[in-house]
Amino acid sequence: MPAIDATLRPAFAPTGRLRASINLGNPILAHRDAQGQPAGVSVDLARALARALGVAAELVVFEKAAQSVEAVRGEQADIGFFAVDPARSQGLRFTAPYVLIEGSYLVPAGSALADNAEVDRAGTRVAVGQGSAYDLFLTRELKAAHIERVADAEAVRAALKAGQVEVAAGIRQLLEGWAQGDAALRMLPGRFMVIQQAMGLPDSRGAEAAAALAAFVEEAKRSGFVAEALARHRVQGASVAPAAGA
Incomplete structure (x- = not known):
């Protein structure tokens, strides 16, 4: 350089x-x-x-x-x-x-959610790392869903696994790794942000x-x-x- x-x-x-x-x-x-x-x-x-x-x-x-x-x-x-x-x-x-990095959603395998657009509904809780890019973006974009802010990425996964939230938001690559290693989880297709x-x-x-x-x-x-x-x-x-x- x-x-x-x-x-x-x-x-x-x-x-x-x-x-x-x-x-x-x-x-x-x-x-x-x-x-x-x-x-x-x-x-x-x-x-x-x-x-x-x-x-x-x-x-x-x-x-x-x-x-x-x-x-x-x-x-x-x-x-x-x-x-x-x-x-x-x-x-x-x-x-x-x-x-450029994609932001995506992760849900339980049995979730009725099939598309990113379906996430923003009353009664849906979305876990994000507090202060992360996803937190800032979704705070502006989500109108009906509730954002659950947790400490970090591992806390996001724990909240989803424990049933404290219906959706986890994060870096696509990281969420894909979780889904590949756990049949109880699946990705929603596409991305909600770049x-x-x-x-x-x-x-x-x-x-x-x-x-x-x-x-x-x-x-x-x-x-x-x-x-x-x-x-x-x-x-x-x-x-x-x-x-x-x-």
Whole structure:
């Protein structure tokens, strides 16, 4: 990846290190490896950005998306990796997306629900991870169904299995894995949303830093860096986002 103008280092890394907020709540983009260390597409991008700036990367790891967002907004981290959503825009500047991920529904195998459109009915309870992209999106979109906000993805599955909800919402790849390993669960066909995963930084870092980060993301897509990272980490259910404005 090309070097970034050294005059922008203070904007990106005021402590002398690039503090990257990593959300382990999205296993498509970040996870812990066999040694327990953070790994994944977002980690690769964070380290590549640090190299382009000529500084060391410091990974600030969180289990939930909302925590990761707040770390950047509060400037405990310098950059982050977020699903683009209007509810997260205050205090942050987003790039165009680098990866697109599908959001889908999971139901008990015996559920009468057959289509995504049938979910939004009175009496239907939908489990989501609190503060996740699905929570933010469905809070706006669902008019009749009730949203049950739980701690994380595992709590979403537990709520569905226990009969506390009729539907689980989440990353398609993750839900498909659950359904494949449990005959008592099945996917609803298709998707209810496409999640645009982007990079972001605090608004206070200025327009030049935001433009440089946007250019970095575009080069990461154009050069094949993102595609190679997805392949290296054996990610399925995600695709490289098109060039900005395409």
